[in-house]
Amino acid sequence: MSFINYSSREINCKIVYYGPGLCGKTTNLQFIYTKTNPDLKGKMISLATETERTLFFDFLPLALGQIRGFKTRFHLYTVPGQVFYDASRKLILKGVDGVVFVADSQIERMEANLESMDNLRINLREQVYELDKIPFVVQYNKRDLPNAAPLEELRRQLNPMGAPEFEASAQSGEGVFETLKAVAKSVLSDLKKLSR
Amino acid sequence: MFDTQLVMYEEDHKRVLHVIGRLVRDANAKGVFVVDKNGQLIAEAGEVRGIDTTSLASLTAGSIAATGGLAKIIGEEDFPVHFHQGARDNLHITLVAKRMILVVVFDDRSSLGLVRLRVKKAGTELAKVFEEIQKKAEADQATGNSSASPFSEITDDDIDNLFAD
Numbered sequence: 001m002s003f004i005n006y007s008s009r010e011i012n013c014k015i016v017y018y019g020p021g022l023c024g025k026t027t028n029l030q031f032i033y034t035k036t037n038p039d040l041k042g043k044m045i046s047l048a049t050e051t052e053r054t055l056f057f058d059f060l061p062l063a064l065g066q067i068r069g070f071k072t073r074f075h076l077y078t079v080p081g082q083v084f085y086d087a088s089r090k091l092i093l094k095g096v097d098g099v100v101f102v103a104d105s106q107i108e109r110m111e112a113n114l115e116s117m118d119n120l121r122i123n124l125r126e127q128v129y130e131l132d133k134i135p136f137v138v139q140y141n142k143r144d145l146p147n148a149a150p151l152e153e154l155r156r157q158l159n160p161m162g163a164p165e166f167e168a169s170a171q172s173g174e175g176v177f178e179t180l181k182a183v184a185k186s187v188l189s190d191l192k193k194l195s196r
Numbered sequence: 197m198f199d200t201q202l203v204m205y206e207e208d209h210k211r212v213l214h215v216i217g218r219l220v221r222d223a224n225a226k227g228v229f230v231v232d233k234n235g236q237l238i239a240e241a242g243e244v245r246g247i248d249t250t251s252l253a254s255l256t257a258g259s260i261a262a263t264g265g266l267a268k269i270i271g272e273e274d275f276p277v278h279f280h281q282g283a284r285d286n287l288h289i290t291l292v293a294k295r296m297i298l299v300v301v302f303d304d305r306s307s308l309g310l311v312r313l314r315v316k317k318a319g320t321e322l323a324k325v326f327e328e329i330q331k332k333a334e335a336d337q338a339t340g341n342s343s344a345s346p347f348s349e350i351t352d353d354d355i356d357n358l359f360a361d
Contacts, residue, residue, distance in 0.1 A: 003202045003236040004346065007209035011346070012236045042250045047258070056258060059235075061250045065358045070346050072358065075235060075254065091261035095234030181359050188347070188355045194201070195348040 001095040002191055010071045013187050014095055015180075018120050019102035020112035021053070021081035024141040027170040028102060029060045029076055032180060035173065036062060054080040057092050064184060074184055081116065090123050098135035098187040099124075100179055102170075103158050105140050105148035113158055135186035136163045139179045144169040201333070202232060208329050209239060215321045216241040216298075223314035224306035226285065229299040230292075230322065231256045238296065252299070256289065260297055279308060290315055293323040293330075 003012040017025040026046065033044045042061035049055050058078040063071060079089040093099075101120065103113045121131050138159045142148060151167065159165055164182045168175025204212075216228040220242040227242035229249065235257035237249050259278070267275045278289040288300040288311045298319055300311050 001201055001234055003204070003232065003234075003238075005204050005209065005238075007204065007206045014234060014236075043248055045251055045254065056262070059251070059254045059258075061254075067350055067354050067358060068346050075250075087265055088262070091258070091265060094261065095232075185355055185359065188350075188358070189352070191201075192347045192350055192355075195346075 002097050002187075004070075008071075009069055010073060011067070011191075012073045012075060013097040013184075013191075014075045014077065015098045015100065015183055015187065016093055016096045017076065017078040017100045017102055018089075018093075018116065019081055019141075020104055020109060020116040021083070023081060023102045023104040023109070023113075023116075024168075024170040025078035025081060025102050026054055026058050028100075028139075028141075028168075028176050028179070029058050029078055031170055031173045031176045032062070032076070033060055035177070040064075053082065054078055055085075056080065056088050067188070072188070074187075076180075083115070083119075086119065086123075089119070090126065093123050093127060096124075096129070096134070097190070098137075098183045099131075100137050100139055100183050101158070102139045102141050102168075103154060105142045105154060106145055107147055107149040110149060110154075110157065113154075117158055132161050135183060135190050137179055137183040137186065138163050138165040139168050139175060140165065141168045141170050141175075143167045143174075144172065202236075202329075203333060203336075204238065204329065208325060211325050212239045212322065213241060215318050215325065219300070219314055219318040222318075223300060223302065223311045225300045225302040225311065227301040229253065229256070229301075231297045231299060233257055233260060233295050233297060242301070247301075256297055256299055260289065260291065277312075288312070288315060290319055292319045293326040296322065296326055298322065 017028055019025050040063045045059040047056035060076040062074045077092050079092045124131055140154050166175045166179045170176055212230060219228050225242055227244045229240045230238040231253040232238055235254040237253035240249055263275050276291045280287040285301055285303050290298045292298050302311055
């Protein structure tokens, strides 16, 4: 749920990176963090286990610039991908304005991708959100790996609704900013639509 | 619970600042923050220099969400009051109007008892302010009053320009 503050002339929006365990959600945020001008970003917070698996969430605040005199700020969150952290995922989805689904392109992770997508749909529905109606972008990550499934197959299974989609390799940063821009744009367009 | 977008006008923000400014003084607190349950910082007062307020807001919301989940597991609706004791500084966290979180940072110039007492009064006042904001938002939504959002004016070009690099 976006927050518009007339006093400080700020608009804050929340974007959540969703996807199966080890698909690269945290890596996406880390890349954005390292490549963003220090003036535009806040501290990145990672609540992770000792083995660097996300335990609760990662958080990165970003300032994108001004629209009509209002500073636009995006709060990027990741969820813990591992199946048993479902309660935490539900909490993080609260008040979301846009979702990025990070799919793991590796063919052996197809099942995990599908399970996570179903889980996203269910958890959004609990908040009376429909995946097809909110700003939503799909990222096919790990395209650089030799065991990556063909794009058409991933698309057929994970994005039959034809949401904006991007190929990526979050380790090298390929596709990371394209994904972020697409979801941020979609969130702002959605706010514009809602205000009409 | 708010289902509508949160829009805060200057006069509402001033009212919130007035209440928490007084709370800082009455409770001898170092700082007071109002955070919404989604992790957005709404207002701050007191000695907040050097505190990463954006992170504070996000982690407070995370903590409240997690303990709220715990409450439900044991059959409670919520844990409305939290207290974290540190070596120097302490945190007192309360839920206000179901959606807002009031965070008080204090040290040994104050006491838990005093903070609790003052928070009670300030919490009631803040709840009233947020109820009114909510009513206003609902009325705007019902009448289709788009002046509530600066987005009614923006164009696709404005959005594109944000990403021009």
